Amino acid sequence: MRILVTGGAGxxxxxxxxxxxxxxxxxxxxxLDKLTYAEILRI
Numbered sequence: 773m774r775i776l777v778t779g780g781a782g783x784x785x786x787x788x789x790x791x792x793x794x795x796x797x798x799x800x801x802x803x804l805d806k807l808t809y810a811e812i813l814r815i
Contacts, residue, residue, distance in 0.1 A: 774800045781805040781813055 780803035
């Protein structure tokens with residue numbers, strides 16, 4: 773399954789993406805974000 777997350781580089785979005793990746797490792801997660809001053813890219 774492919775999951776689209778908007779705003780995934782912000783604090784709440786990055787926690788959500790991390791939770792999804794841990795609970796559904798077989799799924800593909802796509803993050804769409806504007807990347808303004810408030811976001812931090814975490815790998």
